[in-house]
Amino acid sequence: MTETNWQLVADGLGHLYAGPAAEQYAIASELAFPLAPGTPTPVAAALLRAHLAKPLRLREHPPIDEPEYDYLALVASETDLHVPVLEEIGSRDLLDAWLEVAWARRTVQHLERLRPEVGDIAVTVRRRKPEEDRYGQISSISLNGRMNFRGGLGRRAWPHTVKHLAKVGDADHGELLARAREEVAAENRYPERVTNRELALLDKWKVPRRSSLADWRALQEALDSATEERPMQVVLENHPALLANLITGNHGVWVRPQVRLGDQYVSDFLIASQTSAGMRWHLVELECPTARLTNVGNQRESPTLRHAIEQIQDWREWLKTNLLATREKIPGITIDARGLIIMGREDGTDSAREIRDRRSVNDRIEVRTYDWLLRAARRADSMAWGLLDEETGDLEQDW
Structure with a gap:
């Protein structure tokens, strides 16, 4: 699903790190499992799964290595998110939960920075040619915060990769819009094919x-x-x-x-x-x-x-x-x-x-x-x- 209102997307992502959901509190209470009030929702879910792993014979998650944790620490540091040390996390399930929270926080911060709207032009770094800029006209925003661009072909970008955003009405919007359209035409090898x-x-x-x-x-x-x-x-x-x-x-x-x-x-x-x-x-x-x-x-x-x-x-x-x-x-x-x-x-x-x-x-x-x-x-x-x-x-x- 997609949205056209960035604030609604940001609000939805913000709930992930606002604290445990009511259902999670209810389950933790029945299990007499201590769940701290500030625990992000994905992390609370991972902790509950770990607590029930043996009695429910859930799949065991493999341990994590330092490069995985280092990546989590890097993303978390961009938003001043405090994450447990490597030894306290232990399993990949819990690390993935913290990474989901870190990504959500970073995405929300950059959505608030950009305030993107349909029709705006996003200038990002080209993945395979970092020395070149890429241009995309926003058509919608996915619920995970990723911005989708007109023209299909998998054209989209995360908010934190956007170097510059030209709003409709900005002096450079027309020029950047032309570049975005040129890119779509150049990248579409089969323009006659339709869905x-x-x-x-x-x-x-x-x-x-x-x-x-x-x-x-x-x-x-x-x-x-x-x-x-x-x-x-x-x-x-x-x-x-x-x-x-x-x-x-x-x-x-x-x-x-x-x-x-x-x-x-x-x-x-x-x-x-x-x-x-x-x-x-x-x-x-x-x-x-x-x-x-x-x-x-x-x-x-x-x-x-x-x-x-x-x-x-x-x-x-x-x-x-x-x-x-x-x-x-x-x-x-x-x-x-x-x-x-x-x-x-x-x-x-x-x-x-x-x-x-x-x-x-x-x-x-x-x-x-x-x-x-x-x-x-x-x-x-x-x-x-x-x-x-x-x-x-x-x-x-x-x-």
């Missing part, structure tokens, strides 16, 4: 089937009368299978409409598919079905197509600096997510094959028409793979 908990965040957008005749008919009718982008957005929101069947997803496909990226951008759709390799995301930009892909005469990219390409490039740039926070809502997304632009109709005077191929290879952006989307819907039942995956897998397709 079941993360997948659960996408449940409402999961598409359970391939596109049907009804989906195709709805798209055809919208396309026959649409003179702007909005009707196409609406029909695809109402019939997400039209987009879902474009992508191969052996373990599921999800279609999210109108996804906000910060305060500046909104993608028309995000499509995700899960295979054994993990999640793959596609950034989808819709344009008007009457728009041209190329300019009349020179066959270069039309202003509308250039705008759509720039939109996807802007989204990727935004992801570069906001990737960690974005993955909390869009698990598995990467900064190089493939782009898909759907615009215009097929027209012999508007051939953009060279443009499409160049953008696919150089920018990982696919450019397709609404007629192509119709064809994908018609052949959905017979497709083992998504049409877009077939085409980007070096299989020749007409469009």
